[in-house]
Each structure stands twice: as C-alpha cells, then as structure tokens.
Amino acid sequence: MLCLAIGAWGQQAAEYNKLGIDAYDAGRYGDAIDYFEKAYEKARDNETVRRNLCNARQAQANELAKKDDFDGAIRALEVAVSVDPNNPAPLVQLGSYYLHQGLTRDAILRLEEAIEIKPGYLDAHEFLGRAYYADNDLPSARAQWEYVLETDPSRKELRERYEKALREESVEYDFKRGQSRHFRLTYPKEMNYQMRSSMLTMLERIYMDVCRKLQGAYPPGPIEVIAYGAGDFAKATQLKDYVGAVYDGKIRTPLSDADGALLEKDELRRRLTHEFVHVVVRYLVQDKAPWWLNEGLAETLSRAPGDIDAGLLRRAAEQGKAFTLSQLEGGQLNKLDRDTLRLAYTQSHATVQYLWSRYGHHRVRQLLTETAATGSAEQALVRLFRLDYDKLTRQVFDRLK
Ligand SMILES: [Zn+2]
Incomplete structure (x- = not known):
C-alpha cells in the first residue's frame, strides 16, 4: 500500500516518509500520520507522500470505526480526502460511515464523488444504492444494485438486499412516487405504479450509463421528464407523429406509438437515452x-x-x-x-x-x-x-x- 518515494523532492521529506512507512508497517498509525504530515509539509505536491498520508488516515479511521468511534473515523477521513482528493477509496469509506451514522445526504454526496472519480467502481455503486435506499428512493437504489449484480453476480448479500427492496416496493405500491435521484416524472393518471417505477429505474440506469460513457459529466437533478398518454404528446408539443420524443429543457416522451399501442421497453429506453444525451450535452456546452x-x-x-x-x-x-x-x-x-x-x-x-x-x-x-x-x-x-x-x-x- 505504501510507497518509498523516489525523485528529487528533498532529503528531509524522504526521511520522514521512510519513518512513516516503518511506523505504518508496525501498525503505529498515529506515529505514521505524524511523520507523513511532516513530509507533507515539506513536499505538498508530492503524490507519494499525499497517498501515504491518506492511507495512514484511512487505516486510523478503520481502527476508530472498529471501536465504534465513527465520529472520529469520519474526521480522519475528511482529512484524508482533502489531502488526496483524486483518490476514490477514502470517499467510499467515508460514505459508508456516514451511512452508518444515518447521515444519508452526506453519504450520497461522497459516494457520488467517488463514482465521478472512478466510474464503475462497484463498491461505490453498491454503497450508493444503500444510501438511496436509506433515502427511500427505491428505483434509484435498484438501478445501482442491478448494475453491480450484472457486473458481479456473486454478491450474495447484495442480491438478498435487492430482493428485499423489491418485495417492499410491491407492498408500498400506493405510495406516491414521481421522483428518483435525478429525475422528476410527471405522468398521466393511466400510468400505473409499476410503469412509473420501472421508468424511473430505467432513467436512473440511463443516467449512470450515459454519464459513465461521457466521463465525468453528471448533470445535477432533478431533470424533468414528462410522459404522455396516447395522442397527448402530439397535442402538447405540436410535433409530427414521426418524432419519437423531444428535449426542450424537459424530456417529453409519448408512452404509445402513433397507433396507440404501448411502446416496447427497449424502444422507450432508446428514446429516453437519446433525449438524455441532449441533457448532458447541454449541461457540458449549453x-x-x-x-x-x-x-x-x-x-x-x-x-x-x-x-x-x-x-x-x-x-x-x-x-x-x-x-x-x-x-x-x-x-x-x-x-x-x-x-x-x-x-x-x-x-x-x-x-x-x-x-x-x-x-x-x-x-x-x-x-x-x-x-x-x-x-x-x-x-x-x-x-x-x-x-x-x-x-x-x-x-x-x-x-x-
Ligand atoms: Zn435528438
């Protein structure tokens, strides 16, 4: 985990770094942090020192969490993150501790940051799903978990968690829910709970996939999405019937084709993905x-x-x-x-x-x-x-x- 530094960044800093490594290897994290901080004062731009100090803070946080001192652990990690801001590992650890403390919003913030730094980081996605779940945003949680389980089907505990959430969702069917993490859905009254829920999950999955492909472009929500019943799309937008959907600051999509038949799931996904790309393009370059x-x-x-x-x-x-x-x-x-x-x-x-x-x-x-x-x-x-x-x-x- 730790690196002996090479290069021209000063004899003293190198010595402190070496002492820090020895202390770390002996499990004396407090001493290691003292040494690395001294090295860091002398060589603030040195990546090796920053990473070592971050790792030592993470180890210290881990020790504190084991003793149930989550507040102390969180303080240690906030320092770790500020020293090594491009490292997703302390952010995930921090997110999981915030979650443990019931600080859902802080957890979400830190876990989303981790994914921005390293899209596809499975542990971050799994914890982010937990944070969304804690926030009672089941469609968004499912989008995260489905992604993790598709990539790594061996996560048994997660699968159980996922199935439990599914069961709960089926009981909570009459809870009004027009919103997920990034989207606010306006829908016609004939759109039933299952359709709404699966559309929001679909949108969250699109968000994750498109933003990952367009690295680091994560437009903040809520993004407005309006779904129209048969005939109403053309009425509301005045667009020709061969226009599949539109983004005019809001994503607008019909739920049926011109003949009134409900769109296939793949076709709806394709249209929403197309329009969501416009959302990201506008976010990036207006x-x-x-x-x-x-x-x-x-x-x-x-x-x-x-x-x-x-x-x-x-x-x-x-x-x-x-x-x-x-x-x-x-x-x-x-x-x-x-x-x-x-x-x-x-x-x-x-x-x-x-x-x-x-x-x-x-x-x-x-x-x-x-x-x-x-x-x-x-x-x-x-x-x-x-x-x-x-x-x-x-x-x-x-x-x-
Ligand atoms: Zn277009």
Whole structure:
C-alpha cells in the first residue's frame, strides 16, 4: 500500500516518509500520520507522500470505526480526502460511515464523488444504492444494485438486499412516487405504479450509463421528464407523429406509438437515452454543439452501430444528395420533410459513430468541449484529429463501401 518515494523532492521529506512507512508497517498509525504530515509539509505536491498520508488516515479511521468511534473515523477521513482528493477509496469509506451514522445526504454526496472519480467502481455503486435506499428512493437504489449484480453476480448479500427492496416496493405500491435521484416524472393518471417505477429505474440506469460513457459529466437533478398518454404528446408539443420524443429543457416522451399501442421497453429506453444525451450535452456546452454532433452523439449512445442504414447513405452519395457537415450545423433541420430528416440523422449518426469507434469516448468528449471553447466544430476536429469537414465526410462514406 505504501510507497518509498523516489525523485528529487528533498532529503528531509524522504526521511520522514521512510519513518512513516516503518511506523505504518508496525501498525503505529498515529506515529505514521505524524511523520507523513511532516513530509507533507515539506513536499505538498508530492503524490507519494499525499497517498501515504491518506492511507495512514484511512487505516486510523478503520481502527476508530472498529471501536465504534465513527465520529472520529469520519474526521480522519475528511482529512484524508482533502489531502488526496483524486483518490476514490477514502470517499467510499467515508460514505459508508456516514451511512452508518444515518447521515444519508452526506453519504450520497461522497459516494457520488467517488463514482465521478472512478466510474464503475462497484463498491461505490453498491454503497450508493444503500444510501438511496436509506433515502427511500427505491428505483434509484435498484438501478445501482442491478448494475453491480450484472457486473458481479456473486454478491450474495447484495442480491438478498435487492430482493428485499423489491418485495417492499410491491407492498408500498400506493405510495406516491414521481421522483428518483435525478429525475422528476410527471405522468398521466393511466400510468400505473409499476410503469412509473420501472421508468424511473430505467432513467436512473440511463443516467449512470450515459454519464459513465461521457466521463465525468453528471448533470445535477432533478431533470424533468414528462410522459404522455396516447395522442397527448402530439397535442402538447405540436410535433409530427414521426418524432419519437423531444428535449426542450424537459424530456417529453409519448408512452404509445402513433397507433396507440404501448411502446416496447427497449424502444422507450432508446428514446429516453437519446433525449438524455441532449441533457448532458447541454449541461457540458449549453447550446454550442452543432446539430450533427449533438444528434449524432444521441444516436450513437442510444442505438447500435448496426442500426445505421448504410444503403440509404450510399444512395444519397451516388445521387449527390448527401449533406455537407456545414449544412448539418444549424438548428432549423427539424423542419425538413421526413425522408430528408432521416438522411440527416443517419449521416450524423454515421459520422459520430465513426469518431467514437476510431478515437474513443474520451476524445469525442474533448471534441464537444473544444467546439464550445472555440465556437467551431471544424477547427476542433482539425486540431484533435487532423480532419476537416470534407475529409471526415469522405472517410465516413469510404467506410460504407
Ligand atoms: Zn435528438
């Protein structure tokens, strides 16, 4: 766990660090902390010293918790977190102690921080589920636990916890619940408890998955979601019946298709995922993303690459009807007729899918923020990938051949 430091950061600091390690190894955590703090005073930027001091504080907290001194343990960990702020381990430990103390909100805050630093950290997700459960937010808790159990099905105790929560939920069916951790759901009266609950769980899962893919982008809740019964979506939004859902500051989705049949779960999830990507894009760069990047990203994260209709794109290219990316920048595109709009979406999807699979989510996220900073997606593309609009479009279409 502890590191002997190497490098040019001062003889004295190195000596204190060495003494700290000896004390730590002997289980004298108080002494170890004293030495590491002396080393830390002399070399504040040294990562090794910071991590060692953090580890010693965590060990001390662990000792205190064993003696039921959770307040002392929490104090030790708050120091640990401030010394080594990019380390998720003390945050999870701290979250679990806050939870133990019934300080649910503090627990949630610290555990969410841990996940922001290290998305997919299973222990953090499991404890976060417990904190949501404690906060009587069962759909959000289930979203966390389902994710953990899918990744690691061997967590027996968690499975029992999860099943117990399910049972309780089925008894508490007449409790009004329009809200989860990040979403506030407004729903028509014909939407029953199970549909509401499973939609909120679905939304929380989408939140987790999309935010993880767009590393570190966690828009704060509550995000408003409005679900409409048959016919009411078109009435409320005045949108054509081929528009699946919309984000206009609120996510609005119909629950049924144009014929009045209830949407399949996968289709509802796809639509909500698409719209939620717009929420995250707005959170990251307000309205500074060009249309093709915003819609292309929403399609890429809500559909499979195999959904791209390559034939449609090939025919458009042959007939000279393909768009240039400059034509796909503006926000007036939603006024296009159905077929032209479909081509615009498909081409945007293919373009972002190409960038995503070739360069990875990290670089695409960079593309978003650089576009916002420079005001030009093309400039950002050139700087990040050495691709101008023409070259990018050529490469996307070449790949279809
Ligand atoms: Zn969209």
